[in-house]
Amino acid sequence: MRSILKWSRENLFATRMNAVMSVLSIWLVYVAIEGVFSWALINASFIGTDKASCAANPHGACWPFVTAKLNQFVYGNYPMGEQWRVNIVFALGAFGLGLLMTKRVSFKKEVAVLMLTVYPVLTFILLSGGFLGLSYVETNQWGGLLVTLVIAVTGIVVSLPLGILLALGRRSELPIIRIMSIGFIEFWRGVPLITVLFMASVMLPLFLPEGMNFDALLRCLIGVSMFASAYMAEVIRGGLQAIPKGQYEAAKSLGLSYWKSMRLIILPQALVVSIPGIVNTFIGLFKDTTLVMIVGIFDLLGIISFHFTDPNWTSPQVPITGFVFAGLVFWVFCFAMSHYSKSVERRFSVTGENK
């Protein structure tokens, strides 16, 4: 008890100003916690099948909306009987990520390669089907968290290699390659994502020969990936700049060609340096997937707000509940990513001190 008092005197009430700040903070915390608790728990409705069940608690969350619609929130309109395919994809992804994040696993490199090559292909086969006895599920039936994750993962898988190429291009000695890389990067970084998505979702066929067209989700994926690649390129360029000139020279003097020295010497070091930036780009990408909602693709946020208009659930509490739920899901993903990146950063900075 005494130690608590001592601690708080040192950390909270050291000076008069400090004490005022502490009291203010405690008040703030109290108000926030009280508000959240009463809304999410005390005044909330928990059971029911339509809006009537929430009418009794006008000042609280309407959780039955979430529980009743959970299946759609996760799978969209993916046929019920086929949802096991989505589950397999989720499970494989989680397993792979788990392996990557476990410290003891020694075959991480192999896992990473599999995750970046085989996993996307497998995911595509499983999700869209059409062969191997799997029934074909059109992408406009995909929805919810499934679409959010598909967009995010595709963006990540594509933007990393593309970003590396662009970053190398931007530092190339060949002026035209450099100019074209800069042009590409600055273009995608300069325009808002929603104009890009708009172009991809409704205008792209206008630029292609008549009759040539491809899937709407795929076009969105391309838009998001290009956008993310440009940001990724800038992050990786930062990493490349951090590699001392001597490394390039040593590689050259050993007779390594440009691509070999990049692959074996420069990139392995530059990517490690850029991990925080890369993960931040991933987080940004993940958050940006919500924008596809504006062009009519039902990602998690899109499908949640779509269900606000269900006549069975039109009630003032429903939208707020929906947004809070969506926020919670996104927050958990993003926070987990940033937390993981911080721990990786810490680990590398520890080994860095050995140098």
Added chain:
Amino acid sequence: MNTVFSLWSSQKGRNLIVQLLMVAGFLGLVWWLVDNTVANLARQNVATGFGFLENNTGFDINQKLIAYDESSSYQRLLLVGLLNTAIVSVLGIFFATLIGFMVGLARLSDNWLVSKLAFLYVEIFRNLPLLIQILFWYVLLIEILPHPRNSFALGDMFFLNNRGLYLPWFTSLSGGNIVLWAIALFGVGWFFVSRQAQKRRELTGQKSSYTRHYFILGVIALAGYLSLWGVPFEPNLPALKGFNFRGGLSFTPEFVALLVALSLYTASFIAEIVRAGVLCVAKGQFEAAKALGLPTNVAMNKVIIPQAMRVIIPPLTSQYLNLTKNSSLAAAIAYPELVSVFAGTALNQTGQAVEIIFITMSIYLFLSLLTSFLMNIYNARVALVEK
């Protein structure tokens, strides 16, 4: 063929060939896309060209900083949208910077509670998609705030309801604009006079009275004008007329929701930038400042912050740019900024997607390139100072 091979064997030759191929490929791609587009548009007989900018829009929008109505042209609409983007961006940048610096410095506070609270703020707002935040604030505003007839009121001058926030304002009568311009000019002059005063102080070590004289002069001029020609302004107070409040300065809930979301979201990033910037300034600097006997706040203001600013400003600018680009998410809540009003409504009414998207993207691209350009100049200057 032989010359190609001999070119290929030398490095310069290879570089040349590769680059020529790239250019050819790029130009080919552009040509192909343009060709397709032109063919597609021509076949369907879609109107093309920028002539539509002169046409009347035929629709109204609910926030305009300059005169606009149904009979205005699309050109005017573009300007209105752009100004709406600008106002929300400028205010957003202001509040985001304010909150961001406060939170960023709070994270470095000795006070455990304050720093944890700031940490919590950053982690919550940074990890939530902005679109959710915008929609959340908007729904909250229009669901929770009362109908105009039951507005929250403060002394019959300030009103808050689900149609917006209403503040007292003024209208200029004849001559009012001249006075406003004069005051603006006076402000610009203030900047130069105070710089002059500072220079003099550095040279002579004496406090100069330039600014005081300047100020007194200004007040006398203003008082003189007002006493001769009267006050060219009249108060314009919001009042409930019919369905809504009219008069005064008003902000729609869309604007407020967007501003709040943009500010809070961007502030969480700015806070991290500020924290990193301050931490970046070597601990030795702080110790040196202390050793000279500077109190903490002076050390902070005179030693740490100026140095940290050098680290802070480049990422800060890119956050400003992000904020401006992110304001385009307003399309989701009907705030009439550039993308929503021009690349949305106008596009649909005219059907000229290619031209409109081209204009819209060009504007954002221009802003972005301008910022990069200014940033490069700044970086070059800072780098020089370092040497």
Added chain:
Amino acid sequence: MSEKHIIEITHLDKYFGDFHVLKNINLSVAAGERIVICGPSGSGKSTLIRCINHLEQHDGGEIIVEGIPLNDSVKNIDFIRSEVGMVFQQFNLFPHMTVLENCILAPVWVKGVPRAEAEMLALQYLERVRIPDQADKYPGQLSGGQQQRVAIARSLCMQPRIMLFDEPTSALDPEMIKEVLEVMVDLAEQGMTMLCVTHEMGFARRVADRVIFMDEGEIIEENTPAAFFDNPQNDRTKLFLSQIIGD
């Protein structure tokens, strides 16, 4: 005569922008010859040896290594780089690889030597630079002297006919200089063609066949170590030597 010369440099010119770094350099190196290049900083001595394996591109004159001209041809550059090893002032080891991995990298990826064979070779060279037991450590875990010896072993693994040393000891603490110099002496005694940019006069006296003094991009004086140190001809050489010894 010229067949015996493993490196032949004629009328070499090099500019950094407007700055004339190397002015009409002429230099022939016989196989097995050991040359020490010295001179004040900024005299162009590092640039000279960096030109030899095309880390810098020369602007005029000719460099011929083993009869192959160093020009824009990619094939020639690749050949010459595989014949010429280089050791840098800052070691430039690859920090993300172990010592052994550093050493086998180039043989495996450039020459296509099987990994097992490359490892044997690498261990052999590591032994020669007297650090066989550090093979599995990362460069960051070694002292500066050890790192520089690894760098030498790494170059040797490509089995070059020529070694270039660019101030190999100037980033080292005094007690470590010795261990690196010993390795270099060893190498010299086994008949390696060496060009060393260094200020280690003891080393020069002991192993060099020739000492070259450069200043302001020109070769000022060129002589046997004994003649160079005991009886310098040029005033600039004298001044330089007095400053070095004065240190």
Added chain:
Amino acid sequence: MNFLKWPGVKVSKVGLFSFVSFFLFLALAHLQSAKADTTLDLVKKRGELSCGVSQGLQGFSAPDDKGRWHGIDVDFCRAVAVAVLGDAEAVKIVPLSAKVRFTALQSGEIDLLARNTTWTMHRDTALGIQFVGVNYYDGQGFIVRKDIGVTNARELDGASICVNAGTTTELNVADFFRSNGMDYEISSYEKSEEAVAAYDAGRCDAYTTDQSGLYAQRQRLIDPDAHMVLPDVISKEPLSPVVRQGDDVWADVVRWVHYAMLNAEELGVNAQNVDKLQESINPSIRRLLGVEGAYGESLGLDNKWAARIIRKVGNYGESFDRNLGAGSQLKIERGLNALWSNGGLQFAPPIR
């Protein structure tokens, strides 16, 4: 910056590779484009009709709990699909916001737009699109809360109005208020459901759209009975399916699908009796059902095209009834949309 200089061996390989693959891509694209001609061929080749509908307007196009789309517009999509492809399910329903619908059609994203779209001269002439025939005659109105005490649209001076952005509604409301010298504040939402939700939350005093839409959207309000549709109709809104301009073959197909459904109702042919009526002696019915003549073939289809539509989707009256009329929640009167013979405006040219 010399350290950046590298022998360009592999750079060039990659450059060459991307260059070659780009030209392969070009060639492929050209092969494909050389083959493509009319939308009808494209749809047949694809085996699927891509049909743009609204994102959720009960009676016109809205998904049910299981994600299946219903409504008079969706029926129309299915009718076209069954006529062209023989399968009423071979249709990809593409929900579009009002803002993107024309761009989606122009670009080829969809083959047909059946999205309660008003036929106006500007759209018909300047957007590169073609309206095929009115499948619903509508007019714009307002819905307000009963408790604000307004009984007709003229009393809305100074009101806030919620609308769906990029619609004729938005233009009409401007005309209406301007021509009556009234003041208003407009909030234009990207999606109609957003506009309705904002209105429901009290952001606006009135919500305006086509009358049919008002009845449909009222179902979605928290308390439908607290709102009323004002009696005023401030505009003409002939709603029509739309196709791209310059493809007359396809426009004919879509137009005659509509007329076939109308003719079927007029002739008393419906989903129940269509098979029996194959033996009818009425020459009009025989022509409609493809027993006589080769009308389907002249459209580029087969002669049983109309029979299929009626069997799978029904005639116009059935579709109306099921989605908007007595058989639906909306219970909208036929009114202007009755057949001409019943005093309405729906009048189809004969099949002969």
